[in-house]
Amino acid sequence: MVGAGQLARMTHQAAIDLGVELRVLAATSQDPAVLAGAVHQIGSPAELADLRRLAEGADVVTFDHERVPPELLARLEADGVNLAPPARAKLLAQDKAHQREHLAALGLPVPPFALARGLREIEEFGSLHGWPLVAKAPRGGYDGRGVTVVADAKVASAVLGELPDGVLLEPLLAIEQELAVLVARTRVGEQVAYPVAQTVQRDAMCREIRVPAPIPPQLADKARSLALEIAERSGAVGLLALELFVVDGLLLVNELALRPHNSGHFTIEGSCTSQFEQHLRAVLGWPLGVPDLVAPAVVTVNVVGPADGAQPAERVAEALAVPGVHLHLYGKEPAPGRKLGHVTACGAQIAEVAARAREAASILEGGSA
Amino acid sequence: MVGAGQLARMTHQAAIDLGVELRVLAATSQDPAVLAGAVHQIGSPAELADLRRLAEGADVVTFDHERVPPELLARLEADGVNLAPPARAKLLAQDKAHQREHLAALGLPVPPFALARGLREIEEFGSLHGWPLVAKAPRGGYDGRGVTVVADAKVASAVLGELPDGVLLEPLLAIEQELAVLVARTRVGEQVAYPVAQTVQRDAMCREIRVPAPIPPQLADKARSLALEIAERSGAVGLLALELFVVDGLLLVNELALRPHNSGHFTIEGSCTSQFEQHLRAVLGWPLGVPDLVAPAVVTVNVVGPADGAQPAERVAEALAVPGVHLHLYGKEPAPGRKLGHVTACGAQIAEVAARAREAASILEGGSA
Numbered sequence: 001m002v003g004a005g006q007l008a009r010m011t012h013q014a015a016i017d018l019g020v021e022l023r024v025l026a027a028t029s030q031d032p033a034v035l036a037g038a039v040h041q042i043g044s045p046a047e048l049a050d051l052r053r054l055a056e057g058a059d060v061v062t063f064d065h066e067r068v069p070p071e072l073l074a075r076l077e078a079d080g081v082n083l084a085p086p087a088r089a090k091l092l093a094q095d096k097a098h099q100r101e102h103l104a105a106l107g108l109p110v111p112p113f114a115l116a117r118g119l120r121e122i123e124e125f126g127s128l129h130g131w132p133l134v135a136k137a138p139r140g141g142y143d144g145r146g147v148t149v150v151a152d153a154k155v156a157s158a159v160l161g162e163l164p165d166g167v168l169l170e171p172l173l174a175i176e177q178e179l180a181v182l183v184a185r186t187r188v189g190e191q192v193a194y195p196v197a198q199t200v201q202r203d204a205m206c207r208e209i210r211v212p213a214p215i216p217p218q219l220a221d222k223a224r225s226l227a228l229e230i231a232e233r234s235g236a237v238g239l240l241a242l243e244l245f246v247v248d249g250l251l252l253v254n255e256l257a258l259r260p261h262n263s264g265h266f267t268i269e270g271s272c273t274s275q276f277e278q279h280l281r282a283v284l285g286w287p288l289g290v291p292d293l294v295a296p297a298v299v300t301v302n303v304v305g306p307a308d309g310a311q312p313a314e315r316v317a318e319a320l321a322v323p324g325v326h327l328h329l330y331g332k333e334p335a336p337g338r339k340l341g342h343v344t345a346c347g348a349q350i351a352e353v354a355a356r357a358r359e360a361a362s363i364l365e366g367g368s369a
Numbered sequence: 370m371v372g373a374g375q376l377a378r379m380t381h382q383a384a385i386d387l388g389v390e391l392r393v394l395a396a397t398s399q400d401p402a403v404l405a406g407a408v409h410q411i412g413s414p415a416e417l418a419d420l421r422r423l424a425e426g427a428d429v430v431t432f433d434h435e436r437v438p439p440e441l442l443a444r445l446e447a448d449g450v451n452l453a454p455p456a457r458a459k460l461l462a463q464d465k466a467h468q469r470e471h472l473a474a475l476g477l478p479v480p481p482f483a484l485a486r487g488l489r490e491i492e493e494f495g496s497l498h499g500w501p502l503v504a505k506a507p508r509g510g511y512d513g514r515g516v517t518v519v520a521d522a523k524v525a526s527a528v529l530g531e532l533p534d535g536v537l538l539e540p541l542l543a544i545e546q547e548l549a550v551l552v553a554r555t556r557v558g559e560q561v562a563y564p565v566a567q568t569v570q571r572d573a574m575c576r577e578i579r580v581p582a583p584i585p586p587q588l589a590d591k592a593r594s595l596a597l598e599i600a601e602r603s604g605a606v607g608l609l610a611l612e613l614f615v616v617d618g619l620l621l622v623n624e625l626a627l628r629p630h631n632s633g634h635f636t637i638e639g640s641c642t643s644q645f646e647q648h649l650r651a652v653l654g655w656p657l658g659v660p661d662l663v664a665p666a667v668v669t670v671n672v673v674g675p676a677d678g679a680q681p682a683e684r685v686a687e688a689l690a691v692p693g694v695h696l697h698l699y700g701k702e703p704a705p706g707r708k709l710g711h712v713t714a715c716g717a718q719i720a721e722v723a724a725r726a727r728e729a730a731s732i733l734e735g736g737s738a
Binding site for chain 1: 378381382385386387388389405406407408641650653654655656658659663664681682685686689690692693695696697698700710715
């Protein structure tokens, strides 16, 4: 696995049970997966030699993040390395403009968008769809980083100064709800879709995942069908996480990732097969697992680094006093706004379950419960 | 943790989520917990220097097995090491004769027993309770090893030849069912008991654990009360696993272990709190977790090394085709009769759940499903 963050850490935990040896490419010996004991190699995802060494003797190479230069992935495939997802599919997750164009070309519902490289193009898009606009960095953004609300041409000019290669524009949508759907796909095309999750953002960062999403069954079916269709038509191998907006009661595709995803952490205790085990099954070409929920309501709350820079690991005992919560700490250095862990609770009813998960997460963040 | 077998391996998995660093004392770098990435020290549980080094800087020292000389545990405690369980309680699990005497002295229901050091004592016990008898090695036995059915005085003489320090005798009981109850206890006396499990033996080895046990609610309550009473009166800290016989509809205490236990693997997916997380909570003095089942029926089937010495890890893909099973491989060298892993399934109804878990375990063992 290229990368050794929390996704690699939790994949390592799943790999232990299946007798799979996960080797990770880590930036430092303090990366979350390394601290959890994954076999590791220190190196850079931007160095072909490091990627080649990682791939040596591996059945398959997969990813914890998007930050691998596409040209290096193509080189690995030319070497005969089994990449999951393949380089062409991975590129969809790496470049948001390419992703939008691909999805639109497939005839799928996406928000109005344009890739603008100059101020005039931004002004034209603003005149057409109204101000403010949303501008996104085509590459490298996450957790709201790389996303700017553009009030007028003056702000647009500043954004262009930082992203001279172009910005992905879309209207500021009246989003009623955000959803996420996880799909697993094997190379031979076996697929399963998980129940639809509602994702709740705060400060442009996903803070809470509620499953099942409070939407009509037909909309949930439609969301799962969309995710399955995209996985199939994109040639995904492994997990695909599709993020959707609900606007005017209709689904719009926001973006997708081709790897385990923050919105899927609920599956560890909440589904019959965790997303991490499912990813391993899918990339290894093994039979996929049952994605069904094991309880009527499952909620995951992210633990985000508090302003005081305190370490959630010091508050574990207090958080465990909340009944029926599952803590997952990532072993990361605390920093304000950094995802340091998550808490999942399962039960009969979303509101009660959410209250417990929030209480424990809030304690870990150093707040009062 | 002293020892680095599968119990340490699964404790390591639980420790990752809680941000706890588990350091294990391993015999070799191929021990199951070491292969899973636990920080380790190579050494022997019979060497005081190794135990002292393991304890250095640790908040608490706990155990994966019973094979630590009691006199060394006493030395560690004299050093001020926080042992969980304390040496005095641990001794109960290390010496079956001492355990029986302790339980009988507490007025708890135990089978008739005697510690015999000579042939005449065995013959007397035989005359009193009838032949055949069951003879057990007071120390070091597990999985049926160290247990002999003694048909007559001639066999008794052979057993005494191998166990000159004495044998624990009991009648060959008409056992209707075997049960196991897991209790967690903190040093300050907080306690929780898990639902009662039925354990099913084959070739004197536990092969299957079914939860809840098919017994009347009053008998289940009685079993949990017994386990809680024993934990409290023995000063256990951490997990205590109590094995019980049902004879003539009544409970008899068979034996107990003071550590996570094979009969508790069902808790990983089947309970709100796994026994491994619970053990960590208990030995660290943290609040105990909810022990309730998350499904009406949970079955664990042990994967035992087949006669052909084949490796279950090579049959994972085939076993994963069984829907809704959770595989746990221990990374051990296969050997006939060795526990190499287990499979758990959860669902609505014991027979259906057991069939799935057995099918996957049988595939891993190389049998036809």
